[in-house]
Amino acid sequence: MTRSSLKDIKRTPAETERGDCSVILVGTWLALSMNATERYEGAWIHRCPDREDLISVVHARRADWILAGPELDDGDIQRLFSVAGAVRENVRLAILGHRRDWRRCDRWIRRGCRVYLDESVGPDRAVAAIRAAHTLGVNVMDRGFTEALRERATGPAPHLTRREREVLDLLRRGMRNREIAGALFVSENTVEYHMRHLLSKFSARNRLEVVERATALGLA
Template identity: 35%
Template sequence: MMDEISVFLVDDHTLVRHGLRAFLDTQKDVTVIGEAENGKQAIDKLRALAASDKLPDVILMDLVMPELDGVGAITALRTMHPDLKIIALSSFSETERVHAALQAGATGYLLKSSDPAEIITAIRSAQRDQVHLDPAVAQVLARSMRTGHGATLSAREREVLTLVARGYSNQEIADALFISERTARTHVSHIISKLGLSSRIQAALWAIREGIATIA
């Protein structure tokens, strides 16, 4: 049986929230535990949930909202609760907007035009500590990157990087390659450093841009 995933929805459009809730309610492993119509309200409601030790596993966060936008809310929430999994949900795929959300601490980025299956995949990936980007967003970011000039990866590092691009956690990389989790973590760290990057997301995008991995 799959573990139940608790989800909190943040969007200033009531119809969007209701639509998301209606879809997620059809998923046996997902339960929507709350909603908010802007970033400020989300922070207040999540503070109350934290006091009862009932923080959600995953938050779907709209980026364009009144009072406090999504980037501001993500920044505040990740400062208060660093382990929160927050997926940015937006109608826009501009590089600057995506970078702002990821730098604020979003663990995924979806377009509101995404297929419902894409949304549930992103939620389940976030629950497993994996990054999920809308394919169109990933392509835009990959093309915009200018890093890793002249970097040469070993065969093992390329194997590891391919799995990172597929969203594997360090433990899943270890299991796939029959190495320890510590060794997998060291490989990932060395790859990020060698390429002159700062995160797993950037490493995954570099792999996509260089043709080492493809977007599923």
Template identity: 35%
Template sequence: MTTVLVVDDHAMFRAGMIAVLSAMDGITVVGEAPDGATAIRLVGEVRPDVVLMDLRMPGLDGLTATARITEQHPGVAVVVLTMNDDGDSVFAALRAGARGYLLKEAGADDVERTLAAVMRGEAVFGPRVAEQVVGFFSGIGRSSPQAFPHLTVREGEVLDLMARGLDNASIARRLFVSEKTVRNRVSDVLAKLQARTRAEAVARARDAGIGGEAGR
């Protein structure tokens, strides 16, 4: 039996999702929450196997709640279920520890397959989301490590996003880290590239074929 907690600020959506889940064999809904703070508290109380998590909610948002839940309860799988299909939301959710990302347009069969997959330890993405994930990471993988092998994976990510025109605040949101952490990584990148300025590092990255599709 797979136990599920449904988190969404819209009561009608929660009711509809609970009805859908309750009709599935082997699925039991053990609670619902209208915001991230309530979700965190309920996870500690009912210990669900899976949390279906919306992102944009009043008070504590879904990204912050996901990060705290996966840190405090690593055995609980968080699956994002949202209207947001933009790249920043997808990657931030993954870095927060989400094991799946579905859009609310997903059918009941998609939700059921996703629950079964995350219970097997797999990561699951809806078709449109999967295209973004594959495209983003294949783009980084083709260029950064080969062009600058002395950079760490995180430094390569930061350089790639710098070259795409993102400022520190945007990079922090994309990587789900603090701006201070981004500033430190930018400094590390400049030192390793022996670049005197950010613009110089960006120019070298673009010469190496990194970040050519700015803002992707």
């Protein structure tokens, strides 16, 4: 990339003042125009046509997100995200994936991807998902992937007692046992008792798997 082009992509004052997300697209996205930069409500999307320029673009644009195109394989995404993370510590990952490729979606959500969308999604909807993940601190998946994961969840959804549902809801919010006990006005031993039941009912090895499997079954 030339010096003049680096000068051209510096983040503008208007962009900074609005507090918009800065999203760097690596790879292709047919729904997006061929413009180097596009402005949508709450975000700027910047193309990085040459992967060798990613460091410069991430730095110049003060990237908040890397958006990986559907043609990138897992190795490409991991390398690009690692490079971006070395420049911007808090950069987040969003991926455009092939329809119904629920295994890849599940794999990347487990690896820390925050937004996983069908490759046919339009820019406005994609930006809305990224903004939701950015401001609310949640993971966002397209409905098609969520439904596919739910369809392939093994066994029927377990029956949960009212208290188990309350514990699960607080667990989903990231609370620890002590915090859950305080919120429900019970002892930590009681919370641990319900936690053991949740682990058993979801055949989960840890708390994270409880939330993931409950989400896949539509219980969280």
